Amino acid sequence: MPTPTGEVLPTSDGRDLVITRSLGLPIEEVWARLTDPHLTVAWYGAWEGDAGTGNTISVQMRFEEGEPWTGMNIDDCTPPIHLGLSATDQIGVWRLEVTLLDTGAATEVRLVHHLTSEYQLTEIPQIGPGWEYYADMFVAACTHTERPDFADYYPAMAGYYQQRVL
Numbered sequence: 001m002p003t004p005t006g007e008v009l010p011t012s013d014g015r016d017l018v019i020t021r022s023l024g025l026p027i028e029e030v031w032a033r034l035t036d037p038h039l040t041v042a043w044y045g046a047w048e049g050d051a052g053t054g055n056t057i058s059v060q061m062r063f064e065e066g067e068p069w070t071g072m073n074i075d076d077c078t079p080p081i082h083l084g085l086s087a088t089d090q091i092g093v094w095r096l097e098v099t100l101l102d103t104g105a106a107t108e109v110r111l112v113h114h115l116t117s118e119y120q121l122t123e124i125p126q127i128g129p130g131w132e133y134y135a136d137m138f139v140a141a142c143t144h145t146e147r148p149d150f151a152d153y154y155p156a157m158a159g160y161y162q163q164r165v166l
Helices: 027-035 118-122 124-143 158-164
Strands: 007-011 014-023 056-060 069-078 082-089 092-102 107-115
Touching: 007 158, 014 118, 014 124, 027 092, 027 107, 027 124, 092 118, 107 118, 107 124, 118 124, 124 158
Parallel strands: none
Antiparallel strands: 007 014, 014 107, 056 069, 069 082, 082 092, 092 107
């Protein structure tokens, strides 16, 4: 059973969910797994469109029910260290950032979901385990190891995340 590692930190406009992983791989290889549509399919889903800051892409959420496609804006793309994305749905705006740090021995991957709406804060018991799952899916894709099972994340981690927003 995986152990939750995420933190929920206060910010000036809400809270940030922060999940960090470390990979013993070069930063360029980790960046490719994060951004190449042929490689993202292994841990999140394929995407179509023109890469680059200011552009909009379509992303398939391959591991969600129905494998839906959604539009995402590329708010910032600074290879190989930072990717900022946002998506808008019926609930509001979802803002995400991934920052890579080359520590010499490894590449640190820092995922931040900016929880800027009341809805997102109330849904943290589902959102947190979901990002833990995707962070571990990313690690499995990078290391060619077995994919995790979402049933090991939710509802098992829901209480951990509920405590983080009280």
